[in-house]
Amino acid sequence: MLGLGTLAKKVFGSPNDRKVKSVRPLVDKINALEPEFKALTDDEIKSKTESLAMRAQGGESLDDLLPEAFANCREGARRALGLRAFDVQLKGGIFLHQGNISEMKTGEGKTLMATFPAYLNALAGKGVHIVTVNDYLAKRDAEWMSKVYSALGLTTGVVYPYQPDDEKRAAYKADITYATNNELGFDYLRDNMKSSIEDMSQRGHFYAIVDEVDSILIDEARTPLIISGPSQDRSDLYTTMNALIPEILPEHYKLDEKTRNVTYTEEGNEFIENRLREAGLLPEGQNLYDPESTTLVHHVNQALRANTLFQRDQQYMVRDGEVMLIDEFTGRMMRGRRLSDGLHQAIEAKEGVTIQPENVTLASVTFQNYFRLYNKLGGMTGTAKTEAEEFMEIYGLGVVEVPTNRPIARVDDHDQVYRTAREKFEGVVKSIKEATEKGQPILVGTTSIEKSEQLSEMLKVDGVVHNVLNARQHEQEAQIVADAGKFGAVTIATNMAGRGTDIQLGGNVEMKVLEALAADPEAEPDVIRARIEAEHADEKARVIAAGGLFVLGTERHESRRIDNQLRGRSGRQGDPGRSSFFLSLEDDLMRIFGSERLDSVLSKLGMKEGEAIVHPWVNKSLEKAQAKVEGRNFDIRKQLLKFDDVMNDQRKAIFSQRLEIMESQDLGEIAEDMRHHVIDDLIDDFLPPKSYADQWNADGLAAALVERLALDVPVAAWTAEEGVDHELMRERICEASDTMMAEKLAAFGPETMRNIEKQVLLQTIDAKWREHLLTLEHLRSVVGFRGYAQRDPLSEYKTEGFSLFESMLNSLRQDVSQRLAQVRPLSESEQKTMLEQYMAQQRAAAGTPEPVALADNALRAKDGFDAENPASWGDPGRNDPCPCGSGDKFKHCHGKIA
Incomplete structure (x- = not known):
């Protein structure tokens, strides 16, 4: 019904x-x-x-x-x-x-x-x-x-x-x-x-x-995504912490594979404390719960995570002395990607490779945002x-x-569940041999490099010719996938079957044509193509007769979507095909998500060695387990996004402000507003509103104006005058600072001053934003504990994040105003000293021996040299300092071509 x-x-x-x-x-x-x-x-x-x-x-x-x-x-x-x-x-x-x-x-x-x-x-x-x-x-x-x-x-x-x-x-x-x-x-x-x-x-x-x-x-x-820069080197600490891990016993920590989390037990904490004291890293009288121990706790935790949650050739691999992460969804190496928060360094210590310095975040964004x-x-x-x-x-x-152009003709088998991984892989090998005997191409999906190589060894023993496609062979990916549909081909792939490269029955015509032309560059392309297309049609017919592409999964992924991607490689454009998944109770998904009941059911059925259970109920229970995992992953991503949204609003504000600054031709007004704002804050601090003149701190204000704005004004004399109030003091100080900046403008020239303002603003914004990102990272790591005090961590993060952003903008105004106030043109002697230093650095970098101070000194030593008579200078080099003593290069001074 x-x-x-x-x-x-x-x-x-x-x-x-x-x-x-x-x-x-x-x-x-x-x-x-x-x-x-x-x-x-x-x-x-x-x-x-x-x-x-x-x-x-x-x-x-x-x-x-x-x-x-x-x-x-x-x-x-x-x-x-x-x-x-x-x-x-x-x-x-x-x-x-x-x-x-x-x-x-x-x-x-x-x-x-x-x-x-x-x-x-x-x-x-x-x-x-x-x-x-x-x-x-x-x-x-x-x-x-x-x-x-x-x-x-x-x-x-x-x-x-x-x-x-x-x-x-x-x-x-x-x-x-x-x-x-x-x-x-x-x-x-x-x-x-x-x-x-x-x-x-x-x-x-x-x-x-x-x-x-x-x-x-x-x-x-x-x-x-994070762009980061190096911070201080702590490689010794990572190595020391990693050396403690082999001594840790199972009762010292609690591992939760469902949430991929690991924590020390009370016994474990005590053991680690004692070992750290013995190593001289934890002072007597200090324990791991003290605020001073934060760095040590961080390193101890990351060492444990690296050794229990991360397996070589599964989550990462070691190539050319580097720890390379493996994408769990595609099985590809993620070159250049590193785990944050010191976890990558902990894995490097575990593997005994060079430990790269930890990084600080310079900029970050989530893919969602x-x-x-x-x-x-x-x-x-x-x-x-x-x-x-x-x-x-x-x-x-x-x-x-979108409906398919032709109906799907693929046959999807029910999952086959074995008691042990050994029985499962024996069943896989048997199925592969049966398929190859009739020439049916087979694509075998595995979940890790280790398992793909284990299966490869088993096939070698049985003499089955095959290709292996995993992160180690990713350079040959296109070629291996192009051949995967050929008659009798066996391809083992880690979570990356195809991924954008089509598996065509009989092989890929385009690849074959390119190969043939590479082998014989003189050949006529149209003739080659016609021959290969005819050969391909024959081979495709043989593959179709053998049943099309057989996709065999050796494990279920925690996301059903990844399984469907593997399965979808077969049965393209109405082609025939077959898909089947072989599982065991020792697989991660089955083991972590309740295989106890299934194990007891299988025991009651009295299954024999090498037998598999095949039933739609098993498929249903697996689907439910996968849906649970996916639901949890969705919650993790949603939570990540909620926290990132707080930063995202601030990121947009900062990035749009930077863009506005870069587009602006004249930033004088923005700089002036910032300066006046700083003056307002200083007056409020030292001459509090609604206070009497005898309560004012005139000396403190004068010192602060010199320090913050390089402004030396007679504050004490002004405050001693009859009838002086806050507004008059503000007007006088603002006027004095505006006069000082107008003098700078005249000294530098408008164009140079505008460039200085732009660069100072941008550099200060960038430095402040980097500091702010680090502060937010620290806030994010501790705010979760507030849940124990019945306070919502997200709400706390939003409130404190906003307050931190406000204080960042205040300190930005102060820093910009201070740096602009301290900028001044260089004197002639300072310019010359800087030029000498620069040229010495250039020579040192190029490995050139040090000449006599500067090129013009050598000229000046000559008889008859006159700095004011170019005829007496001989033939100076175009990149040498001008003999007139201006400090400019000769080609930009007296040697300038009109």
């Missing part, structure tokens, strides 16, 4: 079905325009782009331009790539343009689909960002799709790490820019550390399309529906399931 919800859906259709149907009229319009656009010449297609761009920038809405723009883009893509977009790709493109996530199965052509909304939104002239999960995909997609954009008359750029600044700025100026989420976030932070607008890379945040949106906006959103900067956001992936609530709540993104 059908449930009420199912019955209603049969009559009315699901909300998703209605969304898909609603765009049908638009697709019909695009299709109706196809003959008209097919008749255009290549130049006319580009001209069409120009006229559409003029209309868009003239005020016509992009929604009105959509049918023509999509029709033009489809024709441009057909000519550039030989691919005509299916109607489902047009539908997905429409949903992306509307600010949704288009969920499309693997192999349905998401890369091409993204060109439609990207092209349409690029017409506005504000730039479109297409975000990918790694640098390889950013470069590959940019290179591939630039052919389409070029045919349409648009420019394409790609952003990658360590890119030269000029090239990066050019990439962001392009109509369409491909980049990874990390690089976009870091460039945003870097831009807000620059000191001039010309040095900034990004030009705003108009529209972004995020590929693998679930991976980027959910999986990676747990950790913020970075991507919420965009006016409009779209996303695409094969697996988003399970996280629809989070996408809507955090980013305001709806999720629309």
